[in-house]
Amino acid sequence: MNEKSANKPMIICISSGKGGVGKTSFTVNMAAALTKQNKKVLLIDGDLGLANVDVVLGINVRHNMRETIEEGKDPASILVEVEPGFHVLPASSGVPEMANLSYEEQIFLTNTLEGIIDRFDYVLIDTAAGIGDSVLWFNNWAKTNIVVLSPDPTSMTDAYALMKVLNTRYDRKEFHLMVNSAATKKEGQSVFDNMRMVLENFLKITPSQLGIMPHDSHVAKAIRTQKPFFITFPDSRASKAIAQIATTITQMN
């Protein structure tokens, strides 16, 4: 886990398999929490065809990665500064072609991104749901893989399926699990323990526990106001959990 050096950013890919488990909300708030710790953060909207990081953050974007891929536009000129030290690289919404990038386009995109990430301490990628090509590609490009799951059988199955594909086909072995929307800490711990058991039994890999985010009504409220709950409701249970997770991530260096 010692990916981050003095000059290289730590590239973290956040995926979930299933949609709607709070992956984007978690990623946006983690970016805000890392920024508060004086880290320079780049948040890449990896949901290339159905982007919504900009929606969750309430920012207006005029340009996005589609222009980089289709017109060769410099991604540095697309970056949106949310607050000092926190930048977003937006993607397009409602463009099916972007959700299915070709092999050449994927290589072009990551090569282009390599050119702008060095100025940051952390690069967070909020991927699309599912196990499509771009999801797998971003997970392989990143050095650190975070998988978000909730105490829901469909979420657990999809999260496991994602890790199984990444492990079986791409030899990825290190996963950091974040259990979201747990009714109680005990429930969240059970979800993690069970997932670890299945991963150990069948894939022979041991995930690490990144954290447990309790169910918190402030999360939904913050999404409606299009602001990170970490900023709007800093004393909420969710914000405290995010702060702890951000600290854990900085200690991975």
Next chain:
Amino acid sequence: MKRIATDKDSAHFFADLEVQADRYPVRSVKITAKDRSLLGLFLMDDDAEACEIEAALSRLAASFNGHQLAAENKLAANACSMPSPDQLRKIIRTEIDRVQLTRLPCSLIILAADKSEPSLVAEAIKECLHHVDILVQMNDQEFAIILPGTNLGKATLRAKTIQQANHTHGANTRMGIAIYYANDRFTADDLLAQAQAELARSQQPGAEPICHVSGIRAEDACQVSVEERAQLFGFLVKDTN
């Protein structure tokens, strides 16, 4: 000390360059004069597109005019977009290295066409290729097609497209597909042997025209089994009870 280089020195130099080129992801094309003497060695990045190579070779041909560049050298561009069978193993090795780097799979299709003009078959295949794909003519009837970044599902679809394109030109084709995944540890020769074995299987009476086996192992292995599902959320059922 001043010494004038002789033709023998040049030959040694080029031979050494060729050996070195073999170790890197580059292709080399010999530039020879009409009398078959070696004028130079053209090294190009493996990723260079056929049109770029063609343009570069045209410029080279122009600069070699004084030496009456051999006519067959004009075909070098074609040789680049369709490397020789000798280069096949080297290309596969390069692609395997790339798989390890990008963690994306690579497919190899061996195609056999019956009773057809090889150039027509090659043209039909080329219609279906992307610019990163590599086509190699192995002999009069067999072609190797390397599809970087392509898993079994996509390779099978491409094979069907190639089959259809050839069918349109009146050629019947049989194909064997092998896949190299990031966690595979076999060699270029093994991959080639797997694809050839699948081709042989496709040529058996009553067999499917497109056969594959190696990819199934990895792709099926990704399917979440009933046992895995049972363990995944069995504890939720226990808690509910």
